[in-house]
Amino acid sequence: MDLYIACSLLNSLELYLLDIRDKFDEFLEKAKSFTDICESESTSEPRNRRRSVKLTRFEGESEHTQFTGDEKLKIEIFYPIIDSLCSNLKTRKTAYETVNDNFKFFTALPNMTYEGIKECCEKLAxxxxxxxxxxxxxxECLHYKHYLRDTRKNEELFIPDLYLLKLIKSDHRSTMSQSRLNHLSLMSIESDLLKSIDFDELISNFAAKKSRKKVF
Known part of the structure; x- marks a missing residue:
């Protein structure tokens, strides 16, 4: 997936979680309707909860805080879960945004000025x-800018659209070594010359040396 899209999805997910944080009552009513259980003493009767504080010689007993079962569920379970999700999501989103900020200028190359390209390239370098x-x-970016203008016209660009090696190093070749990638890249660049060479003899010799079958 394109990093820009990933960042947008993570950002929208964070906003969604923050939005549902204020909808506890709505979710509670849905949960009750699913179980067909009316509000009972376990969820409506106020409970006394002693606030844990350190007392000094001048302080008396702390005041009692009363929570209903619903409030206890919201404060001790619902809010901590949502807040934990938001915190972890923000950490991951920040990592993605950092990488995206470094590379996203490639998608804007056709419309960037020389100074803009120079600044982004120096920052990345x-x-x-x-x-x-x-x-x-x-x-290379200045050259590529004119190539994109000529081939992509006014089309919207995403990072995967710029992968020059995506036909050579595909998802099925994700573990390819650098040496093999270099050789395949050279073969792709010199494809016209490659197509004019007869490899039948070479293939036969290779097969003869590597064959494990015995001739009887």
Whole structure:
């Protein structure tokens, strides 16, 4: 899935959870209707709950806090579950958004200015300084910008649309080594030359050496 879409879905899910946090009464009524159980003493009778505090010599006993069963369910179970979900979801969303912020400019290349591309490429190169050269990346992005303008016109772009190697390294080849990927990429680039070569003899020799069957 495209990172931009993933971030949007996670953000909408977080907003949904925050929205249902205020709808406890609605969910409670639905739950009661499912079980056909009317409000009973276990859910409506006020309960005395002593607030746990540390007393000093000048303090008297703490006041008693009264909760109904419904309030106890909301405060001790419903709210903690929703808040825990939101907290964990925000952590994951932040991680996705960080990666998306680094790479999302690729989808806007056709409409970006030179200065905008230069700034984004330098930012990405600083983050991955061992793998990316800012100068080379800027040059390639400027070239790719015009390629996209010519081939994609006004179509909306997503990151998967830009995968140049997706036909070579597909989901079924996810464990491919770098060496094999390099060789297959070279074969794809030089496909015209490759199609003009006769490999029958080479295939026969390879099969003869690798064959495990004995000739009787």
């Amino acid at each position: 600083r983050k991955y300084d061992q793998d990316i050269s800012a100068e080379n990346l800027i040059s």
